[in-house]
Amino acid sequence: MNSDTSYSLAKEEYAAYGVDVEAALAQLQATPISVHCWQGDDVGGFENADGITGGGIMATGNYPGKARSIEELQQDASRALSLIPGKHRFNLHGSYLDNAGAPVERDAIEPKHFQTWVDWAKNEGIGIDFNPTYFSHPKAADGFTLSHQDKGIRDFWIAHTHRCREIAAFFGEQLGSPCVNNIWIPDGMKDTPADRLAPRERLIDSLDQCLEPAFDEAHLLDAVESKLFGLGAESYTVGSHEFYLAYAVKNQTVLCLDAGHYHPTESIADKISAVMPFIPRLLTHVSRGVRWDSDHVIVLNDDLLAIARELVVNGFLDRTHVGLDFFDASINRITAWVTGVRNMQRALMIALLEPTDRLREAENAGDYSARLALQESIKSLPFGAVWNHYCEMKGVPADGDFLEPIQAYERDILSSRS
Ligand code: RNT
Ligand code: ZN
Numbered sequence: 001m002n003s004d005t006s007y008s009l010a011k012e013e014y015a016a017y018g019v020d021v022e023a024a025l026a027q028l029q030a031t032p033i034s035v036h037c038w039q040g041d042d043v044g045g046f047e048n049a050d051g052i053t054g055g056g057i058m059a060t061g062n063y064p065g066k067a068r069s070i071e072e073l074q075q076d077a078s079r080a081l082s083l084i085p086g087k088h089r090f091n092l093h094g095s096y097l098d099n100a101g102a103p104v105e106r107d108a109i110e111p112k113h114f115q116t117w118v119d120w121a122k123n124e125g126i127g128i129d130f131n132p133t134y135f136s137h138p139k140a141a142d143g144f145t146l147s148h149q150d151k152g153i154r155d156f157w158i159a160h161t162h163r164c165r166e167i168a169a170f171f172g173e174q175l176g177s178p179c180v181n182n183i184w185i186p187d188g189m190k191d192t193p194a195d196r197l198a199p200r201e202r203l204i205d206s207l208d209q210c211l212e213p214a215f216d217e218a219h220l221l222d223a224v225e226s227k228l229f230g231l232g233a234e235s236y237t238v239g240s241h242e243f244y245l246a247y248a249v250k251n252q253t254v255l256c257l258d259a260g261h262y263h264p265t266e267s268i269a270d271k272i273s274a275v276m277p278f279i280p281r282l283l284t285h286v287s288r289g290v291r292w293d294s295d296h297v298i299v300l301n302d303d304l305l306a307i308a309r310e311l312v313v314n315g316f317l318d319r320t321h322v323g324l325d326f327f328d329a330s331i332n333r334i335t336a337w338v339t340g341v342r343n344m345q346r347a348l349m350i351a352l353l354e355p356t357d358r359l360r361e362a363e364n365a366g367d368y369s370a371r372l373a374l375q376e377s378i379k380s381l382p383f384g385a386v387w388n389h390y391c392e393m394k395g396v397p398a399d400g401d402f403l404e405p406i407q408a409y410e411r412d413i414l415s416s417r418s
Helices: 003-016 021-029 070-081 111-124 151-175 197-210 241-251 268-275 302-313 333-352 356-364 368-380 383-393 403-412
Strands: 033-036 089-093 127-131 179-183 220-225 254-258 282-286 288-290 293-296 320-324
Touching: 003 021, 003 383, 021 333, 021 383, 033 070, 033 333, 070 111, 070 333, 070 403, 089 111, 111 127, 111 151, 127 151, 151 179, 151 197, 151 220, 179 254, 179 320, 197 241, 220 241, 220 282, 241 254, 254 268, 268 282, 268 302, 282 302, 302 333, 320 333, 333 383, 333 403, 356 368
Parallel strands: 033 089, 033 320, 089 127, 127 179, 179 220, 220 254, 254 282, 282 320
Antiparallel strands: 288 293
């Protein structure tokens, strides 16, 4: 059966459930995924040659071929984007600057150090998102940044945040689409603190100063991201979930929910409808936690389907920035990107194809048996035929066909990198 026939039959099957497949695909097409740069070089950045990470995040594995320069990272990202249907965004960190070989301190970085990224993004026709980098730095080495006891160190990181907000606004203005600048700090303690409050009070004060200069929302949106624990910060995290939830509600910033930053049986899927009535916008860091790691490549599992469903069926997509956050250095990094981004899109598409009205009708009628039967029946619907049709429409390989071009790229390009 050719793919046109599979697609036509699939459309009929969905129509029988009252689902308009073409409308679903139009919405999928209008939903960019913010693709994180750091999967391409194991969170190393380009401040210096070492690219050593610290601050509780660590990529594990030594698969050959990682990007060693901005040029290589752009080349790899372009290759990945060419195998993903639709137009997306690229999510950079402060440490991915172009310093032309002369180190620039983090409190002195400027838009000009990111001109090469603007040029590349314009060429790709995509927007950029941003993050200050509060890790992998001598002034973060004792585990504290914006909540540090030392005012000098806090001021340094506040200045870094100001520079990053200026850079983010520059991206937003240059690329004609608001840039989300996401604040995540590693601050925390390995063992039981004597004082849990003082660092949090200092963090509130620092954040207030960081966010003090106002920018045009058409250029810059500020986000804050919590965490549960990190490597070496197992007992206490200053910027916990409750802390940032309260901060975002009070200050009406974007709230970032990272799927890997909660207790293992907690899912961010259930948090979405709880926080959205109180915050203006949501940023997701869709990730996959596995035991102590919070950053495995996302797979099409129940957790991912549940997150996508909550964004879609509640009509939250227009207030959500769908970002990803994973980094696996043990496999081909382009395969990691392409598989992860496509999985996010597949999950969104499956949610967009859900006959939600029928599920709600059953629920509102108190008929939970019908709800269960329907929830389970729709799992057999032919979403694969719709997805492969979408890929064809967008001129990218169907599932099963995207690995070969990545293997060719590895042979031709990646294998010559030491
Ligand atoms: C770390 C946070 C943060 C980072 C990136 C690199 O635990 O999830 O989002 O992964 O900024
Ligand atoms: Zn994250």
